[in-house]
Amino acid sequence: MCIGLYGLRLGDTWVLELSENFCFGSWQQLVTHPSPPARSGHSLTRIGGNRTVLFGGRGVGYEVLNDVWFLDVYEGFFKWVQIPYELQNIPAGFSLPRVGHSATLILGGRVLIYGGEDSARRRKDDFWVLDTKAIPFTSVQQSMLDSRGLLLNMWKRLRAEGYKPNCRSFHRACPDYSGRYLYVFGGMVDGLVQPADTSGLRFDGRLLLVELVPLL
Secondary structure (H helix, E strand, O other): OOEOHHHOEEOOEEEEEEOOOOOOEEEEEEOOOOOOOOEEOOEEEEOOOOEEEEEEEEOOOOOEEEEEEEEEEEOOEEEEEEOOEOOOOOOOOOOOOOEOOEEEEEOOOEEEEEOOEOOOOOEEOOEEEEOHHHOOOOOOOHHHEOOOOOEOOOEEEEOOOOOOOOOEEOOEEEEOOOOOEEEEEOOEEEOOOOOOOOOOEEEOOOEEEEEOOOOO
Protein backbone atom coordinates (compact mmCIF):
# COMPACT_ATOMS: atom_id res chain seq x y z
CA MET A 1 0.00 0.00 0.00
CA CYS A 2 1.67 3.18 -1.23
CA ILE A 3 1.83 5.48 -4.26
CA GLY A 4 2.78 3.77 -7.51
CA LEU A 5 3.49 5.11 -10.98
CA TYR A 6 1.60 8.25 -12.04
CA GLY A 7 0.47 8.91 -8.46
CA LEU A 8 -1.73 5.81 -8.30
CA ARG A 9 -2.40 4.66 -4.74
CA LEU A 10 -2.01 0.94 -4.23
CA GLY A 11 -3.88 -1.60 -2.13
CA ASP A 12 -1.65 -4.66 -2.35
CA THR A 13 -0.05 -6.51 0.58
CA TRP A 14 3.46 -7.99 0.47
CA VAL A 15 5.63 -10.01 2.87
CA LEU A 16 9.44 -9.98 2.77
CA GLU A 17 10.89 -13.31 3.95
CA LEU A 18 14.55 -13.07 4.98
CA SER A 19 17.02 -15.91 4.71
CA GLU A 20 18.42 -17.45 7.90
CA ASN A 21 21.76 -15.69 7.44
CA PHE A 22 20.06 -12.40 6.46
CA CYS A 23 21.98 -12.32 3.18
CA PHE A 24 18.93 -12.07 0.94
CA GLY A 25 15.17 -11.87 1.02
CA SER A 26 12.25 -12.89 -1.15
CA TRP A 27 8.96 -11.04 -1.65
CA GLN A 28 5.57 -12.75 -1.58
CA GLN A 29 2.31 -11.00 -2.42
CA LEU A 30 -0.67 -11.77 -0.18
CA VAL A 31 -3.99 -11.89 -1.97
CA THR A 32 -6.83 -11.77 0.55
CA HIS A 33 -10.50 -10.86 0.48
CA PRO A 34 -11.60 -8.59 1.96
CA SER A 35 -8.64 -6.23 2.17
CA PRO A 36 -8.18 -2.53 3.02
CA PRO A 37 -8.88 0.01 0.27
CA ALA A 38 -5.88 1.45 -1.58
CA ARG A 39 -4.08 4.26 0.26
CA SER A 40 -0.79 6.00 1.06
CA GLY A 41 0.61 7.74 4.13
CA HIS A 42 -0.92 5.15 6.48
CA SER A 43 0.71 3.35 9.40
CA LEU A 44 1.29 -0.37 9.87
CA THR A 45 2.30 -1.52 13.35
CA ARG A 46 2.99 -5.01 14.68
CA ILE A 47 1.29 -5.34 18.07
CA GLY A 48 2.55 -8.74 19.16
CA GLY A 49 1.76 -12.35 18.46
CA ASN A 50 0.57 -12.75 14.89
CA ARG A 51 -1.32 -9.48 14.61
CA THR A 52 -0.55 -6.20 12.83
CA VAL A 53 -2.73 -3.08 12.83
CA LEU A 54 -3.23 -0.64 9.93
CA PHE A 55 -4.64 2.84 10.51
CA GLY A 56 -5.52 5.87 8.40
CA GLY A 57 -3.85 7.21 5.28
CA ARG A 58 -5.05 9.01 2.16
CA GLY A 59 -7.42 7.18 -0.18
CA VAL A 60 -7.71 7.15 -3.95
CA GLY A 61 -10.07 10.15 -3.85
CA TYR A 62 -7.56 12.10 -1.70
CA GLU A 63 -9.85 11.63 1.29
CA VAL A 64 -8.15 11.13 4.66
CA LEU A 65 -9.13 7.87 6.32
CA ASN A 66 -9.71 6.76 9.91
CA ASP A 67 -10.42 3.06 9.44
CA VAL A 68 -8.68 0.34 11.47
CA TRP A 69 -7.73 -3.05 10.01
CA PHE A 70 -6.01 -6.03 11.59
CA LEU A 71 -3.83 -8.42 9.62
CA ASP A 72 -4.08 -11.79 11.35
CA VAL A 73 -1.61 -14.58 10.60
CA TYR A 74 -2.45 -18.15 11.60
CA GLU A 75 -0.58 -21.27 10.48
CA GLY A 76 0.62 -19.61 7.31
CA PHE A 77 -2.75 -18.08 6.43
CA PHE A 78 -3.25 -14.31 6.25
CA LYS A 79 -6.52 -12.48 6.79
CA TRP A 80 -7.47 -8.78 6.89
CA VAL A 81 -10.26 -7.89 9.34
CA GLN A 82 -11.80 -4.41 9.57
CA ILE A 83 -12.59 -3.21 13.10
CA PRO A 84 -15.68 -0.94 13.32
CA TYR A 85 -15.62 1.46 16.27
CA GLU A 86 -17.62 4.20 17.95
CA LEU A 87 -16.47 7.83 17.69
CA GLN A 88 -18.57 9.14 20.58
CA ASN A 89 -15.55 9.59 22.88
CA ILE A 90 -13.76 11.87 20.40
CA PRO A 91 -13.92 15.37 21.97
CA ALA A 92 -15.59 18.17 20.05
CA GLY A 93 -13.17 20.15 17.91
CA PHE A 94 -10.85 17.19 17.29
CA SER A 95 -10.73 14.90 14.28
CA LEU A 96 -9.31 11.41 14.11
CA PRO A 97 -8.81 10.84 10.34
CA ARG A 98 -5.18 11.48 9.43
CA VAL A 99 -2.32 10.81 7.06
CA GLY A 100 1.43 11.02 7.62
CA HIS A 101 1.15 10.22 11.33
CA SER A 102 3.28 7.85 13.41
CA ALA A 103 1.90 4.76 15.15
CA THR A 104 4.11 3.23 17.84
CA LEU A 105 3.65 0.25 20.13
CA ILE A 106 4.05 1.47 23.72
CA LEU A 107 3.77 0.14 27.27
CA GLY A 108 0.69 -1.99 27.82
CA GLY A 109 0.46 -3.21 24.24
CA ARG A 110 -1.23 0.00 23.07
CA VAL A 111 -0.56 1.93 19.86
CA LEU A 112 0.30 5.62 20.22
CA ILE A 113 -0.77 7.81 17.28
CA TYR A 114 1.06 11.14 17.02
CA GLY A 115 0.74 14.05 14.61
CA GLY A 116 -0.11 13.77 10.94
CA GLU A 117 -2.44 15.80 8.73
CA ASP A 118 -6.21 16.01 8.39
CA SER A 119 -8.25 16.32 5.19
CA ALA A 120 -7.50 20.07 5.01
CA ARG A 121 -3.73 19.36 5.24
CA ARG A 122 -3.58 20.90 8.70
CA ARG A 123 -0.67 19.38 10.60
CA LYS A 124 -1.31 18.11 14.12
CA ASP A 125 0.49 17.73 17.44
CA ASP A 126 -2.01 15.57 19.31
CA PHE A 127 -1.59 12.12 20.86
CA TRP A 128 -4.14 9.32 20.63
CA VAL A 129 -3.99 5.83 22.09
CA LEU A 130 -5.53 2.90 20.24
CA ASP A 131 -6.20 0.27 22.89
CA THR A 132 -5.71 -2.97 21.00
CA LYS A 133 -6.59 -4.96 24.13
CA ALA A 134 -10.14 -3.63 23.82
CA ILE A 135 -10.38 -5.51 20.53
CA PRO A 136 -10.99 -9.26 20.89
CA PHE A 137 -8.84 -11.70 18.94
CA THR A 138 -11.71 -14.07 18.22
CA SER A 139 -15.33 -13.21 18.88
CA VAL A 140 -16.79 -9.86 19.90
CA GLN A 141 -18.84 -9.88 23.08
CA GLN A 142 -22.13 -7.99 22.99
CA SER A 143 -21.14 -5.90 26.03
CA MET A 144 -18.29 -4.40 23.98
CA LEU A 145 -20.65 -3.09 21.28
CA ASP A 146 -23.10 -0.23 21.02
CA SER A 147 -26.57 -0.52 19.50
CA ARG A 148 -25.11 -0.30 15.99
CA GLY A 149 -22.59 -3.08 16.51
CA LEU A 150 -19.59 -0.76 16.91
CA LEU A 151 -16.76 -1.32 19.37
CA LEU A 152 -16.59 1.06 22.33
CA ASN A 153 -13.62 2.58 24.19
CA MET A 154 -11.00 1.83 21.55
CA TRP A 155 -9.64 5.39 21.40
CA LYS A 156 -8.41 7.78 24.07
CA ARG A 157 -6.86 11.21 23.61
CA LEU A 158 -3.82 11.93 25.79
CA ARG A 159 -3.14 15.30 27.36
CA ALA A 160 0.25 16.83 26.58
CA GLU A 161 2.02 18.91 29.22
CA GLY A 162 5.19 20.98 29.20
CA TYR A 163 7.06 21.88 26.03
CA LYS A 164 5.07 21.41 22.84
CA PRO A 165 6.97 21.19 19.53
CA ASN A 166 5.59 22.27 16.17
CA CYS A 167 2.70 20.39 14.64
CA ARG A 168 4.17 17.91 12.18
CA SER A 169 3.48 15.19 9.65
CA PHE A 170 5.48 12.48 7.87
CA HIS A 171 7.91 12.28 10.78
CA ARG A 172 9.25 9.05 12.27
CA ALA A 173 8.89 7.76 15.83
CA CYS A 174 9.99 4.75 17.88
CA PRO A 175 9.85 3.76 21.57
CA ASP A 176 12.72 2.96 23.88
CA TYR A 177 13.10 -0.53 25.35
CA SER A 178 10.69 0.21 28.23
CA GLY A 179 7.85 1.54 26.07
CA ARG A 180 7.57 4.61 28.32
CA TYR A 181 9.59 7.00 26.15
CA LEU A 182 9.00 7.97 22.54
CA TYR A 183 11.66 9.31 20.17
CA VAL A 184 10.34 11.57 17.40
CA PHE A 185 12.53 12.81 14.55
CA GLY A 186 12.01 15.14 11.62
CA GLY A 187 8.88 15.61 9.57
CA MET A 188 7.18 18.52 7.85
CA VAL A 189 6.18 21.49 9.99
CA ASP A 190 4.50 24.82 9.29
CA GLY A 191 7.01 27.51 8.43
CA LEU A 192 8.43 29.76 5.77
CA VAL A 193 10.80 28.29 3.23
CA GLN A 194 11.74 31.73 1.89
CA PRO A 195 11.40 35.03 3.82
CA ALA A 196 9.11 36.43 1.11
CA ASP A 197 6.64 33.54 1.36
CA THR A 198 3.32 34.23 3.08
CA SER A 199 2.87 30.60 4.06
CA GLY A 200 4.45 27.24 3.50
CA LEU A 201 6.19 24.37 5.17
CA ARG A 202 9.68 23.31 6.10
CA PHE A 203 11.44 20.17 7.20
CA ASP A 204 12.35 19.80 10.86
CA GLY A 205 15.65 18.16 11.83
CA ARG A 206 15.27 17.91 15.59
CA LEU A 207 15.15 14.78 17.72
CA LEU A 208 12.43 14.97 20.39
CA LEU A 209 11.86 12.80 23.46
CA VAL A 210 8.35 12.28 24.84
CA GLU A 211 7.82 10.78 28.30
CA LEU A 212 4.60 8.83 28.78
CA VAL A 213 3.38 9.26 32.35
CA PRO A 214 0.55 7.03 33.66
CA LEU A 215 -2.27 8.82 35.45
CA LEU A 216 -2.62 7.80 39.09
